[in-house]
Amino acid sequence: MKPRYFLLQSMTLGRIPIAVLFLVVLIYSPKTIFTLLIGIFLLLIIEFTDLYDGIIARRFGLVSEAGATLDPFADSVSRLIIYWALATQSLVLFLVPLIMAIRDITVAYSRIVLAQNNRTVSAKKSGKLKASVQAVGAFLALLGPHYWDIIGRWSFYVLSWIIITVTFLSAIEYVKDALSSSKGTG
Numbered sequence: 001m002k003p004r005y006f007l008l009q010s011m012t013l014g015r016i017p018i019a020v021l022f023l024v025v026l027i028y029s030p031k032t033i034f035t036l037l038i039g040i041f042l043l044l045i046i047e048f049t050d051l052y053d054g055i056i057a058r059r060f061g062l063v064s065e066a067g068a069t070l071d072p073f074a075d076s077v078s079r080l081i082i083y084w085a086l087a088t089q090s091l092v093l094f095l096v097p098l099i100m101a102i103r104d105i106t107v108a109y110s111r112i113v114l115a116q117n118n119r120t121v122s123a124k125k126s127g128k129l130k131a132s133v134q135a136v137g138a139f140l141a142l143l144g145p146h147y148w149d150i151i152g153r154w155s156f157y158v159l160s161w162i163i164i165t166v167t168f169l170s171a172i173e174y175v176k177d178a179l180s181s182s183k184g185t186g
Helices: 003-013 015-028 033-059 065-088 095-116 125-151 154-182
Strands: none
Touching (some): 003 015, 003 065, 015 033, 015 065, 033 065, 033 125, 065 095, 095 154, 125 154
């Protein structure tokens, strides 16, 4: 295995332990501005590595099936950990990580059907939009207690329902493609 390939896969999979660290900091640290800054820093690392691992893979010719599989896995697991931690602190509704888990399982099975029918399993536009909404949503949720007094606690519900809706809707494109490929019409 090439050292650069190993480093790239470590960057991708590194999101998971960083998300666990985010969870530990969020749940077990005193609620101070320092804790908030650490949480923001950890989220920035996770989102930076998510954004750049694919760019680096293409730039250095390190694109692989393993990388294409590990990236959505690392995204799903790290975001579920992040949103579960946010939900335990009442920063998003508990329905958010539940819908995220259901969506990710649905998409995984849809990708299996697509692969069995020799169809592409690459990320869809709706999946990229979902990732962006979830990324921004994590920062907004983490900062929630600092702006709820200004604009109102209702924003907690609006943010949670935006994330839930975009997450749920992003599964439709994958399910539709999987159904059409299994019927032989796609």
